[in-house]
Amino acid sequence: MSAIKVGVREFRERIASFLESDTPVAVTRRGETLGVYVPTRRKHPKTADLSELKAAADRLAKALADVDQEQLVAEFKQLRRRGKANQLK
Structure with missing residues (x-):
């Protein structure tokens, strides 16, 4: 090659x-x-690693299920404005 x-x-x-x-x-x-x-041969992910990753993704999805997207965006904008105001001081 x-x-x-x-x-x-x-x-x-x-x-x-x-x-x-x-x-x-x-x-x-x-x-x-x-x-x-020169790349080396990579090991393929083990099935256990993939199942752990899927379990973590499921936990994250469950934790985010009750999050209101509109409220999250509003809080982000508010914190961003506060951060900018603090920088100007």
């Missing part, structure tokens, strides 16, 4: 996608290769 070549700036901007990819990445500056990122 050949490496794809990207500049330093592009590597920084797209690092998340490169970390998820299986393709090696040659990082260059002005055409000169500075280094090569």
